[in-house]
Amino acid sequence: MYSKKEAANRAVVVGNGMAGKLAARVLSEFFDEVIVIEKDKNQKDAFARKGAPQGKQGHVLLKSGEEILEELFPGLLKELSQKGATLSDFAGDLTWSHHGSHKVRFESKVSISQQSRPLLEWSIQKRLETLPNIVFRYSCKVQNLLYRNNEVDRVVIEEQNGNVTEISADLIIDASGAAALHTKWLKDSGFRMPAKTEIKVDLFYASMVYRKLSSKTRDWHSLLSYPAPPLLNRGGTISPLEENHMLVTLIGYGEKNVPTDRDSFLQYSKTLDEPDFFEAIKAGLLRSETVQVYRFPSMRRFHFERQNNAPSGLLVIGDAFCRVDPVFAQGMSLAAMEAKALRTLLSKGLSKKDLTKKFHRKVSRIVDMPWLIALTEDFRFSTTRGYKPAGLPFLQWFVKKVSLACSHDEKVYAQFIRVLHLKSHPVSLAKPSLLARIFRPTIVKPRR
Numbered sequence: 001m002y003s004k005k006e007a008a009n010r011a012v013v014v015g016n017g018m019a020g021k022l023a024a025r026v027l028s029e030f031f032d033e034v035i036v037i038e039k040d041k042n043q044k045d046a047f048a049r050k051g052a053p054q055g056k057q058g059h060v061l062l063k064s065g066e067e068i069l070e071e072l073f074p075g076l077l078k079e080l081s082q083k084g085a086t087l088s089d090f091a092g093d094l095t096w097s098h099h100g101s102h103k104v105r106f107e108s109k110v111s112i113s114q115q116s117r118p119l120l121e122w123s124i125q126k127r128l129e130t131l132p133n134i135v136f137r138y139s140c141k142v143q144n145l146l147y148r149n150n151e152v153d154r155v156v157i158e159e160q161n162g163n164v165t166e167i168s169a170d171l172i173i174d175a176s177g178a179a180a181l182h183t184k185w186l187k188d189s190g191f192r193m194p195a196k197t198e199i200k201v202d203l204f205y206a207s208m209v210y211r212k213l214s215s216k217t218r219d220w221h222s223l224l225s226y227p228a229p230p231l232l233n234r235g236g237t238i239s240p241l242e243e244n245h246m247l248v249t250l251i252g253y254g255e256k257n258v259p260t261d262r263d264s265f266l267q268y269s270k271t272l273d274e275p276d277f278f279e280a281i282k283a284g285l286l287r288s289e290t291v292q293v294y295r296f297p298s299m300r301r302f303h304f305e306r307q308n309n310a311p312s313g314l315l316v317i318g319d320a321f322c323r324v325d326p327v328f329a330q331g332m333s334l335a336a337m338e339a340k341a342l343r344t345l346l347s348k349g350l351s352k353k354d355l356t357k358k359f360h361r362k363v364s365r366i367v368d369m370p371w372l373i374a375l376t377e378d379f380r381f382s383t384t385r386g387y388k389p390a391g392l393p394f395l396q397w398f399v400k401k402v403s404l405a406c407s408h409d410e411k412v413y414a415q416f417i418r419v420l421h422l423k424s425h426p427v428s429l430a431k432p433s434l435l436a437r438i439f440r441p442t443i444v445k446p447r448r
């Protein structure tokens with residue numbers, strides 16, 4: 001049982017990324033002590049860190065995640081805005097070319113807060129540091145997990161000075177991200193490994209920060225150029241950061257020519273399905289000296305929900321459980337939804353065994369739809385490899401129809417936005433009133 005009333009109970013979180021932070025915030029309501037163990041050193045400011053190198057790339061916070069963050073940290077959005085985040089209307093302020101057409105622009109009243117990932121993470125960190133029962137242990141690497149009677153109850157950490165210490169815990173959360181600490185530990189301890197699904201997408205991100213874009217009047221805050229598969233595997237985004245800087249990110253699936261310097265960056269931007277992209281940056285003033293490249297080889301999820309004899313007391317959250325193609329901007333919001341699910345389950349006072357089982361089942365359900373949304377698009381690229389779910393061609397056909405309708409129909413686009421932001425189930429797009437709009441014969445205006 002986990003409740004505030006129990007004395008001296010402790011939870012340990014492995015990893016202080018977004019998933020670890022949000023889990024710690026929730027656990028602080030139920031445990032006397034929450035220890036967060038992070039291999040990176042203690043940061044003094046909002047910079048991308050070594051342990052979360054994706055922080056140098058653009059991070060969009062979806063509405064589903066934003067609402068949970070605001071619930072866990074009231075006033076966070078206002079604080080971000082005071083620190084230089086830009087508020088943008090998702091349909092009104094974003095120009096988005098997708099499957100050969102531009103999305104219709106209108107005031108959707110879906111506002112998003114645009115800031116760098118380090119600022120978001122840092123602001124959350126500062127809030128967590130005000131909670132008296134959360135302790136951060138930096139420059140400490142979790143080496144191992146230990147168990148007794150099928151219950152995981154200790155972590156073994158290596159401190160910066162080489163000391164190795166054991167910390168006992170009533171509950172352990174693996175929020176180690178891409179490292180997925182649990183896989184090595186389960187293997188070494190002789191437990192059955194959960195089944196894994198992997199979709200090879202061979203995606204890269206390459207980003208540069210601009211102080212200023214080319215001097216031209218623009219009517220957008222962000223420019224999104226999604227690739228046009230199967231013909232074009234390249235895309236990019238331009239989005240505002242704090243201090244009036246702009247983050248320019250190029251992406252490519254199965255791409256051989258990854259831009260690694262300013263010239264190749266500009267050349268690559270010329271090849272996108274959006275001529276305004278190159279125009280916006282060609283005479284821009286750079287702040288970055290180098291191109292930051294991040295490679296994302298595969299989407300990957302572990303099926304803990306299918307394990308019957310898994311050890312209890314170890315809950316896996318965030319990217320350690322499932323990594324979805326980041327282009328769909330779902331990772332932080334999934335971590336938030338999972339933390340919220342943890343809160344609901346902890347408040348039920350379940351046994352450790354039930355908590356473990358129910359949490360993993362719930363997380364699996366949370367990631368099901370985002371996973372399907374991402375792979376439906378990713379399998380349009382000829383280089384994507386992996387298990388294709390039944391009905392994929394139909395889904396791809398339908399999504400393309402929806403996407404085209406979004407170029408002229410505000411109602412369809414408004415619902416599509418809700419689905420993208422994980423606020424509505426994709427099935428909501430098949431409501432008769434929307435289907436009539438999606439399949440209404442229309443002449444789509446050529447882009448230019």
Ligand SMILES: Cc1cc2nc3c(=O)[nH]c(=O)nc-3n(C[C@H](O)[C@H](O)[C@H](O)COP(=O)(O)OP(=O)(O)OC[C@H]3O[C@@H](n4cnc5c(N)ncnc54)[C@H](O)[C@@H]3O)c2cc1C
Nearest residue numbers: 015017018019039051059060142177318319326329331332
């Ligand atoms: C290129 C890219 C772009 C993205 N864009 C978006 C976006 O637009 N929107 C969005 O919502 N999401 C985005 N994501 C996803 C998002 O970054 C993550 O899904 C989200 O931050 C949750 O990550 P996490 O906390 O599970 O893992 P991480 O952020 O990877 O954190 C894991 C932490 O664990 C620590 N750690 C690992 N092993 C150990 C150990 N043994 N001991 C101690 N500490 C350890 C690491 O140092 C790290 O701090 C993007 C991801 C990538 C790669």
